[in-house]
Amino acid sequence: MNFKHLLLLIFLIVCNILISQDENVFLDRDYWKKNPSIETIEKDIKENNDITELNKYGFDPITWAILEKVSNETIQYLISKDGNDVNKITHDKRTYIFWAAYKDNLELMKFLIEKDAKMDLIDEHGYSLINFAATTGQTNLKIYEICLKEGANLNEQINNDGANPLLLLAPYIKDLKTLEFFTERGLDIIEVDNNGNNLFTYAAKGGNYFLMNHALAKKLDPNVNNGMAMIFASRGTRKYKNDINVYKYLDSVGVSFNGKTKSNQGLLHFEAKRQKDTALINYLISKDLDLNHEDDNGNSPITNSIKYNSAEMVEFLINKSKIENYIDKNGNTLFHHAVERNDTDIFNLISKTKNNINHKNKDGNTVLHLAAMKAKNNQLLKYLIELGAKKNILTPFGESAYDLAKENELLSKQNLNFLK
Structure with a gap:
């Protein structure tokens, strides 16, 4: 050989x-x-x-x-x-x-x-065994009995946000027996997490009318944190998302639509990501919520829809938005926000607005520069050029889209001559 x-x-x-x-x-x-x-x-x-x-x-x-x-x-x-x-x-x-x-x-x-x-381990997200069972909606009380028998103390079971098992299970509790299981073992329905969110707020996450009504009967404030129950409702749970009736209910009991997270995200930021019900979006907009409101990272409901939602919903939201030439606090246009989606249908929709495809963000990059760095194939780059992206614009470091694409391992072995 x-x-x-x-x-x-x-x-x-x-x-x-x-x-x-x-x-x-x-x-x-x-x-x-x-x-x-x-x-x-x-x-x-x-x-x-x-x-x-x-x-x-x-x-x-x-x-x-x-x-x-x-x-x-x-x-x-x-x-x-x-x-x-x-x-x-x-x-x-x-x-x-x-x-x-x-x-x-x-x-x-x-x-x-x-x-x-x-039995005393804490997972990567700060959940103990009991809290993991609770936050994932396990309502079989025998699970918790087993944990308590092995020495768990309900009053010591707190997640990273300061929520106890009763709060975490609130979206799923449908009867007094389950509620009383926890209150009889030391947890109080008036307890709140580190941010002041109460049992009503957590129940709103699952659109849990039974527990929200019970919390109101016990005089809990539904509007803590200026309407955080709305934000929790917009997040929903892993297996359930709330419909328009939940928001109408929250409105009827005095919950504000203006709640914000610590990073300044509002209700529409979450709904724009995955909501397919245009009637619900119209309802929220009728409550004076702004599709163009930016969070601390420069993301708005419009840009969230571009990153995560369907092309149909993106088109619907763009048409609802009052700003056609969108530029966020970081100088990004809608084109910039669409890069990681790698979806030509989304780019086609944006091209029909007044967004400038050759606009540079605060880092001095156009959408073609970002695509050259992040795209997985050359088709997106070709499509952007078809839409009018100029390939001779340089970054602040003197790099062209061609230079950046050559450094992209996924693109470097593909034909890039069209970028020269």
């Missing part, structure tokens, strides 16, 4: 190793949806699939198995494998007992506790 053949062989071996790593079947969530048997898993282990590997987001096979409700017998078997442990740190610094609580898997929680699962 000559030297060239040896190098080729080594290259192929390395490629095969990398490919096999990328194709670890245990990291495919769909694999666990089929509730594979222990025999199937053993067969796949023998085919060099790693039962202990974490993906780039920190999810491992056992986490997926728990989330997909694989049989507990199989999960217990997986935990017994070398390299796995009941206290193994996974996504967001959570151990398996967090995921078991999240899936309301009491049997698995008890097994993990028997195997010395740590």
Whole structure:
């Protein structure tokens, strides 16, 4: 075998190793949806699939198995494998007992506790086990009973914002039994978080009429922080977003529409990101909310829609906005804000406004400069030029779009001659 053949062989071996790593079947969530048997898993282990590997987001096979409700017998078997442990740190610094609580898997929680699962851990977002269960809407009180039996103190369960389990569970509490479970164990309905947000505010997050009405009956102020309940309602929960009726209810009990977050974000900042109901947006605008109000980072409801919402909603909001030549506090036009979206439909909509495609922001960059630095392919750059972007404009450092594109690893190997 000559030297060239040896190098080729080594290259192929390395490629095969990398490919096999990328194709670890245990990291495919769909694999666990089929509730594979222990025999199937053993067969796949023998085919060099790693039962202990974490993906780039920190999810491992056992986490997926728990989330997909694989049989507990199989999960217990997986935990017994070398390299796995009941206290193994996974996504967001959570151990398996967090995921078991999240899936309301009491049997698995008890097994993990028997195997010395740590009960006092705090995850990456500042949630204890109890608070993680609460903020994700787990209303099975036996979950909390298990935690309390293991020594948890409800009064010591506080997240980074100073919210206790009762506040965090407020969007989901639908009966007095659940409420009284926490109040009988030391939590008071008048307690607030570090920012003064109360039980009514947190209940608004889930559009929880039962608990909002109960809070009002107990004389809690619905308008704390000048209408923060509106902001909480606009955020919704992971699985639920509020409709126009929730806002009308909040308005009827005296909640202001003018609440702002610490970074000066208003109600429309959140709704513009994902809301598809034009009637709701029209309703909020009728309450004198400004689509062009900028937060401390220069983002407005209009720019949030450009970054996250559908082209149809972007068009709707642009038409509703009173400013056609939009320039934020950082000198960015709507074109600048659209770069990371990499969506030609969005750019086409903006091109119909009076936004100048060759305007430089405060850093001295045009939209073509930003696209050259961030685009994943050359199609966006070509489209911007079609819309009138000038390729001969230089940055303050004397760089052209062509120079910047050459430094972009994703673009450097593509044809960039059109930028010269």
